Amino acid sequence: xxxxxxxxxxxxxxxxxxxxxxxxxxxxxxxxxxxxxxxxxxxxxxxxxxxxxxxxxxxxxxxxxxxxxxxxxxxxxxxxxxxxxxxxxxxxxxxxxxxxxxxxxxxxxxxxxxxxxxxxxxxxxxxxxxxxxxxxxxxxxxxxxxxxxxxxxxxxxxxxxxxxxxxxxxxxxxxxxxxxxxxxxxxxxxxxxxxxxxxxxxxxxxxxxxxxxxxxxxxxxxxxxxxxxxxxxxxxxxxxxxxxxxxxxxxxxxxxxxxxxxxxxxxxxxxxxxxxxxxxxxxx
Ligand code: HXC
Numbered sequence: 001x002x003x004x005x006x007x008x009x010x011x012x013x014x015x016x017x018x019x020x021x022x023x024x025x026x027x028x029x030x031x032x033x034x035x036x037x038x039x040x041x042x043x044x045x046x047x048x049x050x051x052x053x054x055x056x057x058x059x060x061x062x063x064x065x066x067x068x069x070x071x072x073x074x075x076x077x078x079x080x081x082x083x084x085x086x087x088x089x090x091x092x093x094x095x096x097x098x099x100x101x102x103x104x105x106x107x108x109x110x111x112x113x114x115x116x117x118x119x120x121x122x123x124x125x126x127x128x129x130x131x132x133x134x135x136x137x138x139x140x141x142x143x144x145x146x147x148x149x150x151x152x153x154x155x156x157x158x159x160x161x162x163x164x165x166x167x168x169x170x171x172x173x174x175x176x177x178x179x180x181x182x183x184x185x186x187x188x189x190x191x192x193x194x195x196x197x198x199x200x201x202x203x204x205x206x207x208x209x210x211x212x213x214x215x216x217x218x219x220x221x222x223x224x225x226x227x228x229x230x231x232x233x234x235x236x237x238x239x240x241x242x243x244x245x246x247x248x249x250x251x252x253x254x255x256x257x258x259x260x261x262x263x264x265x266x267x268x269x270x271x272x273x274x275x276x277x278x279x280x281x282x283x284x
Pocket of ligand 1: 051
């Protein structure tokens with residue numbers, strides 16, 4: 001197998017994550033894609049380690065493109081999405097969002113990318129180590145199953161920077177863990193550890209930190225042994241049972257998220273983060 005580095009298409013052999021199929025010359029700068037990490041199992045690694053894999057617009061577009069291409073690849077049956085040991089993803093990129101207005105947010109329409117990710121037909125397994133916060137937690141919840149390292153921490157800390165979850169957090173978290181805990185996580189920004197997440201039904205299993213990715217691949221391999229057709233239809237059916245009014249909920253959440261960008265508190269919260277100080281919220 002030729003391993004191609006999309007940027008410049010240099011052949012490399014030591015680091016097989018930079019891979020592009022000839023029909024998919026998209027250069028990925030923020031993710032590493034390995035379509036055949038194991039037989040029938042593709043691996044996508046979020047790769048902005050210095051920013052704790054903060055999900056900027058470009059990363060999300062690359063992820064959408066990679067998933068679309070892997071979904072169309074007949075050799076791939078299961079897709080594993082991971083970050084690194086320190087962070088799955090610490091949320092949407094606050095530095096990128098901080099200065100935006102509500103109208104900017106509406107026009108950029110970043111969630112259309114998320115909508116397409118949600119349509120991935122093949123099973124998508126999140127292998128989470130470290131932080132899965134804000135958009136990072138929402139991305140893990142958009143996957144079909146979550147395998148967590150014992151170091152994993154989940155949370156929706158948007159409230160601390162003057163906004164709220166915008167990529168499904170208020171809807172999917174509530175469905176996964178129930179109203180009481182979801183309310184607490186969303187309104188206080190408290191992180192929950194892997195143990196609590198397992199007890200609450202947010203994740204499938206906890207595995208030792210050193211082998212979390214290997215275990216996720218093993219788990220993916222179990223699913224890859226099944227009929228790919230039955231697998232896809234079964235996935236679709238489970239999602240149907242849970243999707244009921246998810247669309248409506250997501251739209252409602254989205255409008256509220258955009259609206260918060262009209263507030264001074266959003267500017268204060270995000271600027272305070274960037275400037276490394278505590279925010280002073282005024283309710284304006
Ligand atoms: C941009 C981020 C970031 C983020 C971390 N970084 N999270 N940059 N957006 N979401 C950057 C930091 O600024 C810092 O860069 C570097 O990553 C390392 O982070 P530290 O804060 O120094 O690390 P640590 O002290 O270990 O704290 C880890 C942390 C903290 C607890 C995860 O970084 C944190 O609170 N991050 C923000 C979490 C958050 O609020 N997420 C929700 C975002 S809103 P420098 O350059 O200073 O070294 C959201 C909306 C979702 O997700 C809806 C839309 C998709």
